[in-house]
Amino acid sequence: xxxxxxxxxxxxxxxxxxxxxxxxAALLHDAVxxxxxxxxxxxxxxxxxxxxxxxxxxCSDSVVNTSAGQQxxxxxxxxxxxxxxxxxxxxxxxxxxxxxKIHNARSILRDLRxxxxxxxxxxxxxxxxxxxxxxxxxxxxxxxxxxxxxLADELIEIVIVLENE
Numbered sequence: 001x002x003x004x005x006x007x008x009x010x011x012x013x014x015x016x017x018x019x020x021x022x023x024x025a026a027l028l029h030d031a032v033x034x035x036x037x038x039x040x041x042x043x044x045x046x047x048x049x050x051x052x053x054x055x056x057x058x059c060s061d062s063v064v065n066t067s068a069g070q071q072x073x074x075x076x077x078x079x080x081x082x083x084x085x086x087x088x089x090x091x092x093x094x095x096x097x098x099x100x101k102i103h104n105a106r107s108i109l110r111d112l113r114x115x116x117x118x119x120x121x122x123x124x125x126x127x128x129x130x131x132x133x134x135x136x137x138x139x140x141x142x143x144x145x146x147x148x149x150x151l152a153d154e155l156i157e158i159v160i161v162l163e164n165e
Contacts, residue, residue, distance in 0.1 A: 005103060006030070012099035016151060018092070024048050025055035026096050033060040033072075058085070058093040059100065075126040083138045086146060094147040101139050102151055105158040108132075112165050133163055 010026040018026070028048070032041045041063060045053035057063065061078040072078065086094065111121045122129035140159045143152040 005107070008103045009096070009099045012103065012151070013096055016095060016099070018095055018099075021049070021051045022055065022092050022096055025052045025059070026099060028052065028056050029059045029096060029100055032056055033062045037063045055093050055096055058089055059097050076131065079127075079135050079138075083135075083142055086139075086142045089146075091147065094143070095151075098143050098147055098151050098155065101136070101143070102155050102158070105136055105155055105162070109158055109162060109165075112162070133159070136162065 006027050006029075009029060010023045013022050013026045025048075028044055031044065032038075036043075041053055041057055041060075044056055061082040062072045086097065089097070108121060112118055122132065125132040127135060136155075136159045140152070140155045143155055
């Protein structure tokens with residue numbers, strides 16, 4: 001499932017006109033916050049260049065190295081800061097981020113429609129149902145302003161369905 005997510009995000013970026021660097025950044029978008037913080041970002045910069053590293057960094061809500069024992073800030077603080085950060089992000093970063101969020105939202109909706117796991121879906125998230133829906137509503141509103149179009153419209157539509165599930 002994890003690799004499928006990365007491939008889906010990269011495919012969405014490419015489908016909506018993204019460049020090779022953007023697709024590479026999409027494949028690596030979770031690496032910094034989930035697998036090594038600043039040392040991982042430095043590795044990405046060395047292997048794939050500044051543009052890819054800058055997009056990956058901009059798509060990350062944290063750059064701490066949890067494998068080295070560093071602790072991430074509270075999730076609500078990180079998500080609020082990330083939403084605020086979108087206001088200054090460039091169009092390439094916005095497309096990679098929106099592609100990530102749209103795939104995540106689609107996955108949540110798909111899982112809610114599976115009777116065998118429906119009751120446990122919101123337990124996967126630190127914010128549970130209320131916090132997760134708040135985050136996705138804020139993201140959807142931001143993307144509607146910052147990168148309007150089919151993907152942003154789809155995210156709003158999914159959020160509305162999730163709110164009514």
